[in-house]
Amino acid sequence: MTEKHIKLGLFGFGCVGQGLYDVLNHSEGLKADIEKICVKDKNKKRKIASKYFTYDKEDILGNNKLDVIVELIDNSADAYEIVSRALSKGVNVVTANKKMLAENFESLYQLQEKNNVALIYEGSAGGSIPIVRNLEEYYDNELLSSIRGLLNGSCNYILTRMELENMDYGKALKMAQESGFAESDPWLDVAGYDTLYKLILLTVHAFGIILKPEQVLALGIQNITFDDITYAKEKGLRIKLIATAHKVGDKFRVYAMPHFVNKESDLYNVLYENNGVEVEGAYSCKQTFVGKGAGSHPTGSAVLSDISALTYQYKYGYKKLKKMEAYHKGKVDSAKFLDNDFEIKVYIRFSHKDDLKGIEVVSIEEEFKSAKTNYIVANVKFKSLFFLKGNRDSKLFVCAV
Ligand SMILES: NC(=O)c1ccc[n+]([C@@H]2O[C@H](COP(=O)([O-])OP(=O)(O)OC[C@H]3O[C@@H](n4cnc5c(N)ncnc54)[C@H](OP(=O)(O)O)[C@@H]3O)[C@@H](O)[C@H]2O)c1
Structure with missing residues (x-):
């Protein structure tokens, strides 16, 4: 004192x-x-x-x-x-x-x-x-393999209200703004940018690499509908906007996007404006931090x-x-440690097949067509999703499976 x-x-x-x-x-x-x-x-x-x-x-x-x-x-x-x-x-x-x-x-x-x-x-x-201080001090000598978290209170609040209270997306966003959880420009929240900025900070303290926002994929929840929530519910899943940075070999896969989360995950019950971060290390194993992620x-x-x-x-x-x-005997070119060249399994909801143009689909595992909505669950080239980052014209909802 x-x-x-x-x-x-x-x-x-x-x-x-x-x-x-x-x-x-x-x-x-x-x-x-x-x-x-x-x-x-x-x-x-x-x-x-x-x-x-x-x-x-x-x-x-x-x-x-x-x-x-x-x-x-x-x-x-x-x-x-x-x-x-x-x-x-x-x-x-x-x-x-x-x-x-x-x-x-x-x-x-x-x-x-x-x-x-x-x-x-x-x-x-x-x-x-x-x-931040825990990554910096407590895990200073731990060989971390992954950090994964819900880092945006507004998105988690919107997703929770939509799922548990059938609240319309626009109304839930307005309530997040009125409660002081949202950024002055809510696009930063819902398009995944706020999560991306936070992920970049955590990646510095967890892994010692400084990435630039333009190098890292961020997709948001701005196009989510009740069709997506229903799809998840029917499978016992929840949709969460998740930031992840994990080590694969000597490289890192770092991105922020919606994910389906099952009941076994510690993040499943992190609701409303709460945030949750899972830290996984070689010796400490997995630990989860949960608390209020936004607000005055x-x-x-x-x-x-x-x-x-x-x-x-x-x-x-x-x-x-x-x-x-x-x-590395000097300043590190962090981009060299970033792996954007892999396949990822995603759920994509779309109106018209042409909307998928630009996404390199490797294989389709599930396909659904109706007068009201269409979706595929497919393995795609991760890199090919970058054109959706901050894309205000696209109406696709993409969620990691
Ligand atoms: N809200 C949250 O839950 C939350 C959580 C974590 C981090 N943050 C971060 O905290 C920061 C503040 O967020 P906030 O929610 O408090 O924002 P806010 O409610 O919109 O308040 C912003 C404040 O900044 C002042 N301001 C803007 N430009 C200025 C300038 N050039 N010079 C001096 N003052 C200026 C505004 O002045 P006036 O009062 O005159 O308009 C206002 O007082 C942001 O970086 C945000 O990302 C927010």
Whole structure:
């Protein structure tokens, strides 16, 4: 427990910023004062006194008396500018911005090394589940073979409401937004990008490779219908948007897409906005972490824990990354370790056969045609699914079997 009051500069006072404010006010151990909060909209009504707020980022970035800068805004480019300037000045930063981190990981890693400064981001993946620090510290010497998880609270919430309450997709998405689980741009959630960004962060800490978002496949749930839910139910399965990174030989298969999950899986009963992460290692075997994956207070609590960690000079050691660099005698070209060249069994629901153009089907195991819906269960070339990533025109629903 520290006696010193640490001084915080906060960017963003939305869902997570306000959550942090609440949990900080109820914290019994950590003594931290928010000196200033930088926000964007001058006309917005605020819950706390106006003296806290500024609209000029220099009021925080130019203040040399701050101990920590906490970045909780919803814009990746602005966040990168804020975070990189703070790190360059030697100021420790806490963020929950997975998009900004995943898009700029290599340069943010270099900035930390160069300036001997900490950038920590537990709230950016898995919400309140302490997965980043566990991968970094607990599994530092474990030979991990796989991480697999439900990392997006909004998608899991939508899928659960559709399956258990027959709720329409649009209504479930709206409720996720109203509850503060969804990103400001919900496309990032439902098209699988948010899951992808988190997966990229976990892959750094689990395996020591820095992948770029454009190298990794992400498919979402934006085209799901009750036909897909019914198909799964009839087989005793649930549909979950799953991020996976697993080792095959000396390469890694890393992707995020819907999967059918059976009752034996620990992830089957992870419902609503909860997240779950399975970590599998050579000696530790399989362990599953479950907890609130999104929302104001759970994420605020992860941010608070990061601020607290900074009071005892915590920073990520990037142990797996450094081991890779030491083994390969320098910077690692992570793309060389990514395997996108394999076959995968998928369920594909479609309206017209032409919609399947572009997907390299190796063999079909099941086929169903009706006036209302069509699907195939087929082995396909994984690489050929990339054209569906972020494709707003396609109406296909693709789910790993
Ligand atoms: N919501 C969750 O459950 C959750 C969970 C994990 C991680 N995250 C991450 O946490 C971050 C914040 O998410 P959120 O849900 O709290 O977003 P939010 O509710 O939309 O709030 C965003 C805040 O950022 C401020 N802002 C935007 N651009 C700014 C700029 N250039 N300078 C200063 N302030 C700026 C906004 O100002 P105004 O108030 O003036 O509009 C607002 O206060 C995001 O990176 C998100 O991915 C969210």
